[in-house]
Amino acid sequence: MDRRDFIRNLFLAGLTAKIAPQLFSQVSSTGWPELAVVQGDSPAAITKEALAALGGMKRFVKRGDKVLIKPNIGWDRTPEMAACTNPEVVKALVELALDAGAKEVIVIDHTINQPKRCYVRSGIQEAASQAGAKVLFAEDQRLKNVALKGEWLKEWEVYQDFMEVDKLINVPIAKVHSLSKVTLGMKNWLGAVGGSRNQLHQKIDQAMVDLAAFFRPALTVLDGYRILFRNGPQGGLISDTKLMKTVVAGIDPVAVDAYGATFFDYKPQDLLFLRLAQERGLGKNQLEKVKIEKRKI
């Protein structure tokens, strides 16, 4: 799908949303869509709408669940730089998870710059704690060697926080990357591990798939509100970013990333990690086989 198609689809989706709401009840009667793609001006509203389209947070979070939300808080950058997940998106998810009855919601990431700086400048610490989440710094004491049983990564150090919760929600931001071409949901798991993770770049696509196969999130919500299309993965100028005002949510982590790849005009099958991920059976990278619901608000 090229960009024109995409925009047309968005337009059509918006149109359908306006004139034929009964169409959606039809969709839901035959089961929930696999991907929800929502466009709109408010990051929080499109996030909530995407979850509504998927059937509500209650589908993913049960009463009393301990939930961990993993945004990308890797860099000491403000939201306008699109290097970290939009704080409003994270906040909306925290609220939804707590509304769905979660006992506790943890927000955590292994940052690259000084943790405190990343947490503050990204706006995520403030937004998530306002919504009632426990925002934690990743502590080295909590690292433990874990058998990942991947094709390449047999074992690696993982923060125990990720292992001690009932549900994982992955909230990456869409950015370009010079090695894996794009960094979306699967690459976001590099923030859940410790060790010398820079060595993972020697076979980055394989590492991403191994990690994604290990951390199976209940839900992936890709923040495409403002994407970074140049100078990735940390940008630095507003002109490196582009407003897409879109959120993509789904259970299938491969499908979410495949959709995210189209933001950058990549064909999902052209990306090695998406091919590897499908081969591994983590999900579908052919978007034409994915049931997508698009909305515009």
Next chain:
Amino acid sequence: MKREKSKKYFWLQHLRIFSQLVFFSLFFILFLKTHYAGEDYLKTTVERYFHFDPLLALTTFIGSRLIFAALLYSGITLLLTLLFGRFVCGWVCPLGALHQFFSFIFKKTRWLRPKRDDQMSLAPKYFILIIILVASILSVNLAGYLDPLSFLYRSFSVYISPVLNQILLQSGNLAYALGLKTLGQNIGQAMGNLALNGVFQNAFLIGLIFLIALALNAWKERFWCRYLCPAGALLGLFSRFNLFKLKIDPDKCIDCHLCSIQCETNAQPYPADKWRSSECIYCDTCAAICPTGAISFPLRWQAEKIKGVDLSRRKVLLSSLTALLIAPIFKITWHRQRSYPALIRPPGALPEEEFLTKCVRCGECLKACPTNGLQPALTEAGPEGIWTPVLVPKIGYCEYYCSLCTQVCPTGAIRELTIEEKTKVKIGTAWVDRSRCLPYALGKSCIVCEEHCPVSPKAIQLIKVETLTPEGKVVSNLAPFVNVETCVGCGICENKCVVVNEPAIRVTSIGEQRSEKNRLILEISGENQP
């Protein structure tokens, strides 16, 4: 005659202890506050203590021939000393408080009790002062090594901070090991917020010197204050009026000598006319301890001849000459002709010559640095630059949106910068070592330095390189290429390089903006872009 200790001075003595406690705590709180706590600009002037230090004001003024406005606060200290004597040493100085505390502890023990003989001359600190002052005329700044505030802050930054960090780390580990998850987590999160730096090169040396300074209190009470402190000596020279003058009531005095024996600084309160007012720090020990309450410090306006330490003209001249001999040693080094590659100064640092005359080695910047990258130099800056700050990218890099070190420098050796200004300051240049870099040398893929480069567009660009393997295969990979014009020298590339022991991309000081000598490309313009 009724024997009774003075109640008034008992309370004054305790008030003094309270005052020491307050000033020491304040010093420590400001120390802990010197880090990123969520605000780009520190709201508190955490380096304020230093501004009241006349020794630092004087030496940096003499050395650089410039007055740093904030140091004018030290005039207040001088004025008060002029009127009231060295009460600052006894009531305010945090290092003095620490020494007194340890003297107190040692006095309570059997084996470490300080000796009481008063034969030792109190003059050394004056000679140290003279050497420091004469050296500063020759633009060699030696004040920081023995200035009490610099000494204490540096010891805290380089030694106490890692110790605290270790204590927190180990107690966190212990808590987790015992299954106390909440406690462990609280400790771990507190560590993230406190951001105590945990690693320092030559921390061993600085820590050892600090411990020795404390241990010397077992030899003589307040050893540092009596014999070494150049700031105390300066205040001693400035104590002229001592409006509160020692008085011993001859009717009450029983000539027991207890006051002189217990005097913390050996100011010899007994007999009163031998009292060395310039050594008295108004700790009120003598007045409080006097068994008959004979000692008091009434307000007397008339000036008196100051009885200080005997500094013969010959000795003053001799120590000045010594300084003239010593000071140049610090300068005899090739560091002045040619910049040392590892001498990466913090952003905002003045040109080297000026920087060295102003830096007082206090370690404020070392404490403020969020990545632990700023380290006390040992050899990087030559002998005169020992313990001045230097960025060691292998330990920590210069955080792009941080200007904390420029905000906390008490003497202006590092010029204060806004974040915006700071991101444009070039402190060095990164160089790719193609014989170690994975894509170049091994034909393996790696773009770690490129993805970490914080400037936009990136100063590390990627080029396609082909590597011939022993099997005769040609492997093609993206490899780093540094744009020397846009590289700011922050060192994150070196810090994150996977070739950890000797990174394949290293920053050296060449091209640093503050130096004309250390220039790389003659004309910085778009045309020269590779």
